[in-house]
Amino acid sequence: MASAAHEEFELGKKHEEILEKRALLLQQMEALYEQQKAKKKQQCLMSQAAHKRNAQLLQDLENVEKNLHTRQLLHPDVIHLETRYWASVEQKLPEWEQYLLGKGQAPVSETGTSFGQQRLRSGQRHPSPVHGRGKPPRPKPR
Structure with missing residues (x-):
């Protein structure tokens, strides 16, 4: 038990x-x-x-x-001008590419002068303080 x-x-x-x-x-x-x-x-x-x-x-x-x-859409003439402008830019870009990258001279026109010199002859003021170089001045450091 x-x-x-x-x-x-x-x-x-x-x-x-x-x-x-x-x-x-x-x-x-x-x-x-x-x-x-x-x-x-x-x-x-x-x-x-x-x-x-x-x-x-x-x-x-x-x-x-x-x-x-x-x-509102742009006027057809404005669109046409804009299209022609960008086509011109694309066409001229290979000529200007080295200059824009700072690696070469400005392109030369058919008359043998650079495009910057043609502007000077037409009476416009050159943007660069040193005439004839073809490059704009570098910004001043602040």
Whole structure:
């Protein structure tokens, strides 16, 4: 009989340990559940903010698109002149590239004079304090 009482005591002890572990696991599960709930709530708020930002961006894009469609177009003559100007710039760029990079002389026109010297002859004032060099002056340090 003593062994039965001892067995019952051991079983009661194991039962208490199991109940303690169960209570601890329940507390851990509740804490984890609360964390997940808080994280889900934060993600929901972040999602709502992102939707709001996206809606605002779409509205801004629609406004810009509407402004572009309603913007007054330039006169065809102005567009033609602008197109000719940029075509001329692209055509002359290889000739002027080394000069503009500061690695060479100004290009020479068909008459044998540089373009800067032609301006001087036509009565315009040369931008450089040293006439005939073809390069503008460097800015003074401040």
